[in-house]
Amino acid sequence: MTKDLPKRFFVETWGCQMNELDSQRLSSQLMQEGILPTRDASQADLILLNSCSVREKAAHKAYSRLGEYRLLKQQRPNMLIGFCGCVAQQEGAQALKRVPDLDFVIGPARVGELRQILQQRLLGKRPVATGFPDASDRNYDIDLLSREGSHKGMVTIIEGCNKKCTFCIVPSTRGPEQNRPIGDILAEVRHLLDFGFREIELLGQTVNHWRDPGTDADFAVLLDRVASLEGLERLRFITSYPRDFSQEMVNQFARHPNICPYLHLPVQSGSDRVLKMMGRGYTTELYFDLVDRLRNSRAGLALSTDIIVGFPGETQQDFQATLDLISKVRFASVYAFKYSPRPGTAAPRLNQPEVPLAEADRRLQTLFSLQKEIQTELNQALVGDIFDVLITSWGKTPGTQTGRTPCHRVIHFEHGSEPAAIGDLVRVKVEQAYAHSLIGRAMSHSDTPAVRSQDTSPLPIIT
Ligand code: SAH
Numbered sequence: 001m002t003k004d005l006p007k008r009f010f011v012e013t014w015g016c017q018m019n020e021l022d023s024q025r026l027s028s029q030l031m032q033e034g035i036l037p038t039r040d041a042s043q044a045d046l047i048l049l050n051s052c053s054v055r056e057k058a059a060h061k062a063y064s065r066l067g068e069y070r071l072l073k074q075q076r077p078n079m080l081i082g083f084c085g086c087v088a089q090q091e092g093a094q095a096l097k098r099v100p101d102l103d104f105v106i107g108p109a110r111v112g113e114l115r116q117i118l119q120q121r122l123l124g125k126r127p128v129a130t131g132f133p134d135a136s137d138r139n140y141d142i143d144l145l146s147r148e149g150s151h152k153g154m155v156t157i158i159e160g161c162n163k164k165c166t167f168c169i170v171p172s173t174r175g176p177e178q179n180r181p182i183g184d185i186l187a188e189v190r191h192l193l194d195f196g197f198r199e200i201e202l203l204g205q206t207v208n209h210w211r212d213p214g215t216d217a218d219f220a221v222l223l224d225r226v227a228s229l230e231g232l233e234r235l236r237f238i239t240s241y242p243r244d245f246s247q248e249m250v251n252q253f254a255r256h257p258n259i260c261p262y263l264h265l266p267v268q269s270g271s272d273r274v275l276k277m278m279g280r281g282y283t284t285e286l287y288f289d290l291v292d293r294l295r296n297s298r299a300g301l302a303l304s305t306d307i308i309v310g311f312p313g314e315t316q317q318d319f320q321a322t323l324d325l326i327s328k329v330r331f332a333s334v335y336a337f338k339y340s341p342r343p344g345t346a347a348p349r350l351n352q353p354e355v356p357l358a359e360a361d362r363r364l365q366t367l368f369s370l371q372k373e374i375q376t377e378l379n380q381a382l383v384g385d386i387f388d389v390l391i392t393s394w395g396k397t398p399g400t401q402t403g404r405t406p407c408h409r410v411i412h413f414e415h416g417s418e419p420a421a422i423g424d425l426v427r428v429k430v431e432q433a434y435a436h437s438l439i440g441r442a443m444s445h446s447d448t449p450a451v452r453s454q455d456t457s458p459l460p461i462i463t
Pocket residue numbers: 016054055167168169170204205206238239266268306307308337338339340341342
């Protein structure tokens with residue numbers, strides 16, 4: 001066992017945006033110690049696996065990946081392996097027993113302690129840092145945060161979740177809600193804008209349930225304050241809980257053009273009976289009403305959602321209600337999953353008949369093909385429209401780049417004589433449309449004056 005700090009690290013990230021941001025936080029702490037990243041795990045002498053446990057065989061998958069890293073460690077005996085994320089929180093000290101070469105375990109609420117944990121490891125301990133300290137005890141050093149290579153600045157505003165959706169493991173892996181103070185959030189957004197980001201994404205498992213611990217200001221107030229910051233061109237937030245979406249929050253879409261016309265609003269099912277068994281605390285009536293109010297507040301608002309098929313007790317009729325909801329709302333995209341029983345959740349104890357796997361598969365495919373038709377139609381209606389596109393990456397072919405429209409659609413486009421930098425905004429005309437992407441061409445400066453998203457002409461209405 002070496003007593004020296006590692007020289008190169010490699011982080012593997014699974015799961016949601018929060019894990020993505022946690023990985024950035026892990027990386028930045030290592031870089032502060034002079035430990036540099038590598039893209040090749042076999043060159044690393046510190047490997048971090050940032051795991052996700054939201055669905056299916058998560059623990060099994062994580063252990064098998066740790067097994068692969070152990071093989072690398074056999075060739076590089078000084079290498080350290082750290083197990084992070086939601087599966088690490090769940091498994092805790094047990095992981096050290098199951099994986100003899102594992103060096104340490106860090107849960108999501110302890111990400112800020114990596115440097116101390118590494119020091120402890122070098123002193124010969126095998127630390128397990130799990131559990132949920134109070135927000136005020138969590139290290140959250142924003143100035144150190146590395147956001148390299150990213151086109152957007154992500155800011156956690158609320159950690160954990162207090163809901164009890166009967167299928168979901170998140171409340172047990174990320175703990176109870178912890179709200180960050182409004183002053184800290186505004187300072188972090190300011191810092192990211194000064195750094196050069198034009199797009200800010202606020203993060204939380206139930207992001208719109210945020211409340212300022214000091215003043216009790218709610219998420220509508222926060223949206224208003226953040227959207228008013230000088231230099232912010234695009235504001236997004238994820239994930240909103242339908243029942244917690246107040247009219248004041250809806251109004252912010254009308255008030256601030258720089259709040260993107262895009263909202264991820266997980267509905268989970270189109271059947272009130274299933275929603276009740278899921279413990280979601282709202283009905284489809286509430287959802288439809290909210291969608292109407294949102295669309296009235298902002299033309300061109302694109303919605304995406306999460307849906308679970310094959311929840312225990314879901315009948316053909318319930319599933320049909322989900323298809324009906326999809327046809328009625330016409331989402332710009334749908335993330336649909338087969339139900340997967342998670343340890344410690346209430347759903348398996350509801351004594352409902354399981355939906356056979358083959359049937360759940362069939363439902364998922366039916367749902368996907370309906371959604372594909374809708375998505376293609378919605379996207380084709382955008383051909384000829386002009387958007388300010390935020391560049392997210394280089395394209396697959398020379399002369400092209402990829403980005404996102406304000407309504408969060410992926411667009412591949414031919415850049416002009418000069419490519420734009422990742423994170424910049426470019427005006428692009430849509431020329432073709434498919435179910436999952438748009439194809440376009442950058443407009444030259446003589447075609448159109450350079451404008452910021454605030455000044456953009458109204459977006460097409462998607463109904
Ligand atoms: N509020 C969280 C939800 C996290 S889980 C958020 O940030 O989105 C993300 C999605 O995974 C959920 O909306 C749900 O559709 C799906 N999911 C969660 N638990 C699941 C399970 N046990 N089986 C199948 N899908 C699940």
